[in-house]
Amino acid sequence: MAFRPEGPLVEEFWDNLRRYGLYFITVSTRAxxxxxxxxxxxxxxxxxxxxxxxxxxGSFYLLSQILTAMVGVSEFSY
Structure with a gap:
């Protein structure tokens, strides 16, 4: 009876899921x-x-240069 869709454990599960969702939103916005x-x-x-x-x-340019060199898209030859 407790595990059916209308049972108390399922209602408690959805209540906990809602509270964890609100907690996640609160922590994310505060961060x-x-x-x-x-x-x-x-x-x-x-x-x-x-x-x-x-x-x-400068950070964006440096990151793009590093990623380009890692992927091997650049035309630089040794």
Missing amino acids: IFTIVLPIYELLKNPITVILIIIVFV
């Missing part, structure tokens, strides 16, 4: 907020905005 807040504070100063842009562009 994103914690990461974005210091960056937002740095964007108030124009000099740090320029430095942040340079760091992001």
Whole structure:
């Protein structure tokens, strides 16, 4: 009786599943907020905005060069 679709264990399962989903959403949004807040504070100063842009562009360029070399798409020959 407890394992049927209308039993108390199934209702408890769906209640736990809902609570874990809400917990995941709460933890994820808090983590994103914690990461974005210091960056937002740095964007108030124009000099740090320029430095942040340079760091992001440089990181993207470095990552693309590394991945291109790893995959072997580049035309570089030894």
